Amino acid sequence: xxxxxxxxxxxxxxxxxxxxxxxxxxxxxxxxxxxxxxxxxxxxxxxxxxxxxxxxxxxxxxxxxxxxxxxxxxxxxxxxxxxxxxxxxxxxxxxxxxxxxxxxxxxxxxxxxxxxxxxxxxxxxxxxxxxxxxxxxxxxxxxxxxxxxxxxxxxxxxxxxxxxxxxxxxxxxxxxxxxxxxxxxxxxxxxxxxxxxxxxxxxxxxxxxxxxxxxxxxxxxxxxxxxxxxxxxxxxxxxxxxxxxxxxxxxxxxxxxxxxxxxxxxxxxxxxxxxxxxxxxxxxxxxxxxxxxxxxxxxxxxxxxxxxxxxxxxxxxxxxxxxxxxxxxxxxxxxxxxxxxxxxxxxxxxxxxxxxxxxxxxxxxxxxxxxxxxxxxxxxxxxxxxxxxxxxxxxxxxxxxxxxxxxxxxxxxxxxxxxxxxxxxxxxxxx
Amino acid sequence: xxxxxxxxxxxxxxxxxxxxxxxxxxxxxxxxxxxxxxxxxxxxxxxxxxxxxxxxxxxxxxxxxxxxxxxxxxxxxxxxxxxxxxxxxxxxxxxxxxxxxxxxxxxxxxxxxxxxxxxxxxxxxxxxxxxxxxxxxxxxxxxxxxxxxxxxxxxxxxxxxxxxxxxxxxxxxxxxxxxxxxxxxxxxxxxxxxxxxxxxxxxxxxxxxxxxxxxxxxxxxxxxxxxxxxxxxxxxxxxxxxxxxxxxxxx
Ligand SMILES: Nc1ncnc2c1ncn2[C@@H]1O[C@H](COP(=O)(O)OP(=O)(O)OP(=O)(O)O)[C@@H](O)[C@H]1O
Ligand SMILES: [Mg+2]
Numbered sequence: 001x002x003x004x005x006x007x008x009x010x011x012x013x014x015x016x017x018x019x020x021x022x023x024x025x026x027x028x029x030x031x032x033x034x035x036x037x038x039x040x041x042x043x044x045x046x047x048x049x050x051x052x053x054x055x056x057x058x059x060x061x062x063x064x065x066x067x068x069x070x071x072x073x074x075x076x077x078x079x080x081x082x083x084x085x086x087x088x089x090x091x092x093x094x095x096x097x098x099x100x101x102x103x104x105x106x107x108x109x110x111x112x113x114x115x116x117x118x119x120x121x122x123x124x125x126x127x128x129x130x131x132x133x134x135x136x137x138x139x140x141x142x143x144x145x146x147x148x149x150x151x152x153x154x155x156x157x158x159x160x161x162x163x164x165x166x167x168x169x170x171x172x173x174x175x176x177x178x179x180x181x182x183x184x185x186x187x188x189x190x191x192x193x194x195x196x197x198x199x200x201x202x203x204x205x206x207x208x209x210x211x212x213x214x215x216x217x218x219x220x221x222x223x224x225x226x227x228x229x230x231x232x233x234x235x236x237x238x239x240x241x242x243x244x245x246x247x248x249x250x251x252x253x254x255x256x257x258x259x260x261x262x263x264x265x266x267x268x269x270x271x272x273x274x275x276x277x278x279x280x281x282x283x284x285x286x287x288x289x290x291x292x293x294x295x296x297x298x299x300x301x302x303x304x305x306x307x308x309x310x311x312x313x314x315x316x317x318x319x320x321x322x323x324x325x326x327x328x329x330x331x332x333x334x335x336x337x338x339x340x341x342x343x344x345x346x347x348x349x350x351x352x353x354x355x356x357x358x359x360x361x362x363x364x365x366x367x368x369x370x371x372x373x374x375x376x377x378x379x380x381x382x383x384x385x386x387x388x389x390x391x392x393x394x395x396x397x398x399x400x401x402x403x404x405x406x407x408x409x410x411x412x413x414x415x416x417x418x419x420x421x422x423x424x425x426x427x428x429x430x431x
Numbered sequence: 432x433x434x435x436x437x438x439x440x441x442x443x444x445x446x447x448x449x450x451x452x453x454x455x456x457x458x459x460x461x462x463x464x465x466x467x468x469x470x471x472x473x474x475x476x477x478x479x480x481x482x483x484x485x486x487x488x489x490x491x492x493x494x495x496x497x498x499x500x501x502x503x504x505x506x507x508x509x510x511x512x513x514x515x516x517x518x519x520x521x522x523x524x525x526x527x528x529x530x531x532x533x534x535x536x537x538x539x540x541x542x543x544x545x546x547x548x549x550x551x552x553x554x555x556x557x558x559x560x561x562x563x564x565x566x567x568x569x570x571x572x573x574x575x576x577x578x579x580x581x582x583x584x585x586x587x588x589x590x591x592x593x594x595x596x597x598x599x600x601x602x603x604x605x606x607x608x609x610x611x612x613x614x615x616x617x618x619x620x621x622x623x624x625x626x627x628x629x630x631x632x633x634x635x636x637x638x639x640x641x642x643x644x645x646x647x648x649x650x651x652x653x654x655x656x657x658x659x660x661x662x663x664x665x666x667x668x669x670x671x672x673x674x675x676x677x678x679x680x681x682x
Contacts, residue, residue, distance in 0.1 A: 374523075375484065376521050377521050377522075377523045379482075379483050379484065379505060379521075380517070380520075380521035380523065381523070381531070381534075381535070382482070382504065382505035382506045382509070383481045383482070383483075383505050383506075383508075383509055383514075383515055384509055384531075384535035384538075384539075384591060384595065385506050385509035385510050385535050385536075385538045385539035385542065385595065386506060386534055386535055386538045387504075387506045387538060388504065388506065390534070390538065391506075394526055394530075394531075394534065395523070395525075395526070397525075398523065398524065398525025398526045398574075399525065401525045402525075
């Protein structure tokens with residue numbers, strides 16, 4: 001079907017600003033398939049149902065809108081004290097000097113930019129494949145664009161228990177950088193990996209991560225999205241879980257003019273577990289969109305979506321979350337909660353929670369709320385001598401607690417709490 | 432200690448006057464009781480003293496050891512030594528009771544320029560004070576007042592008071608909802624805190640609390656004013672005859 005003229009033009013303008021990375025091996029062919037998908041779909045538009053609450057214009061634009069870096073002052077880098085294997089990208093370009101050696105027991109790690117020219121590669125069965133699967137029932141053109149044009153990324157194959165977490169660090173330096181990274185993670189049966197991500201990455205950042213979690217494997221993912229106020233990001237996490245596999249993904253977002261985080265998760269084997277959580281704090285010119293699609297395709301799986309947003313001074317939060325239970329996925333346990341705490345009347349939360357169930361023996365619940373801070377509780381704390389800002393921070397952290405609880409590692413959870421506390425101390429609302 | 436002069440208060444949102452010229456003076460180390468019919472303004476007085484939003488002071492003053500309370504933020508009043516045991520203690524889901532207590536104690540110490548208590552020292556003190564109030568370790572771990580019974584909430588208020596060591600304590604119907612044994616515990620908790628430098632204002636409907644916490648002075652409040660002040664015998668008179676005689680006598 002031909003695209004409408006406006007979509008045709010937008011796509012042509014965007015494509016004119018991009019070049020397909022050179023190459024001749026397996027990667028070149030999956031890139032060209034991705035490009036065909038993109039050309040058939042066109043870029044997202046505000047009129048698309050899936051983009052009703054978030055304007056994709058700046059994500060579609062041929063050039064990245066400029067974004068100045070945020071100076072974090074003397075606050076330590078995330079995960080600073082942790083024993084981890086660090087892989088650093090600066091404005092989307094691999095930084096060998098700042099990165100650790102890529103060898104790690106239980107894991108093989110390669111750079112996408114160096115792994116594409118062979119005829120055969122394990123990532124062939126993953127790169128662009130989960131993304132392509134994730135294009136139905138809803139189109140995700142920006143993910144296809146990423147698969148076609150990603151300049152680098154990492155291919156991680158986990159064969160056993162990873163000796164330490166792999167930590168992707170995204171440094172933002174140039175005000176006009178436009179980074180496109182694509183990662184693939186394959187966990188063999190019974191393998192375990194903790195993957196950390198942090199940093200703003202670029203003025204505009206597009207990232208896709210495809211994760212294949214085989215039977216009984218565990219994938220833990222914690223991401224701290226960079227604090228730059230003006231940055232923009234669109235990210236996709238595609239995951240497929242085998243029987244008794246486990247995935248936990250948690251994202252902390254503080255600041256950023258525009259963030260669209262999509263997660264597309266398929267529970268494909270019996271008794272799998274997928275937990276997705278997010279804690280978001282936004283002040284002022286801030287738009288944050290969590291779009292989540294969880295498919296229960298096998299029986300007796302558990303999924304949780306816990307997304308909490310604290311919004312002030314006109315910040316906007318969006319949640320579109322769906323649980324799809326396919327025929328035969330009996331004994332499904334699906335839970336979804338999205339909540340916002342609005343610290344003033346200028347901020348808003350737009351939520352579209354959905355359930356679609358084709359099995360009869362399932363337990364699914366979803367809820368979405370939006371509310372103000374509890375003034376009575378605030379006064380109670382103040383009457384005990386706790387200053388208003390600190391009292392507010394305590395109540396905000398209490399509100400976010402359910403999302404933070406989804407982090408398996410208690411030290412990381414503690415770091416996240418600390419970061420939120422410091423952020424809240426800097427951004428107390430005026431109310 | 433506390434000196435309230437000609438305090439007039441109305442609701443901020445409506446034209447409803449609640450306090451109509453309250454005068455009250457409590458000396459250091461004294462225990463005063465306020466009794467009075469429902470809706471006479473007792474809780475409002477305690478809220479206005481501690482700085483709750485929603486009330487407008489149209490006239491008058493309230494000084495704690497010479498410092499004007501009415502111009503301070505609630506947390507400043509607390510740091511200055513004021514404490515209110517709420518008639519209806521507030522539930523705070525997600526905030527642990529222990530975290531709450533420790534944050535409060537350390538915030539006040541900080542405000543007064545004192546050093547914060549270490550986690551270990553704090554724990555020791557809380558455990559000891561909780562024990563005398565028969566508050567178990569499990570209750571300390573739970574979120575503030577969430578799922579507490581009425582009596583547990585009131586004991587938790589007294590625990591906070593014991594930890595914060597305020598100089599002016601206001602107890603708003605701390606006896607309501609308590610069984611006989613719990614009331615004794617609470618009264619013992621209060622009596623243990625009585626000292627020459629600490630004063631109490633006890634709001635209650637019943638003489639039985641005053642059997643345990645012996646007041647020096649008893650006030651009767653009606654329609655937003657203190658209409659009669661006397662000794663402990665005044666409470667006994669209310670207990671037997673109700674308020675009708677006093678209200679008639681004052682007109
Ligand atoms: N925020 C408010 N909004 C509306 N009315 C209020 C408010 N606060 C107090 N009032 C009214 O002011 C009057 C005094 O209330 P207050 O709670 O101070 O009485 P009280 O003496 O403590 O009564 P009780 O013995 O029942 O506890 C009542 O008529 C009450 O309804
Ligand atoms: Mg009352």
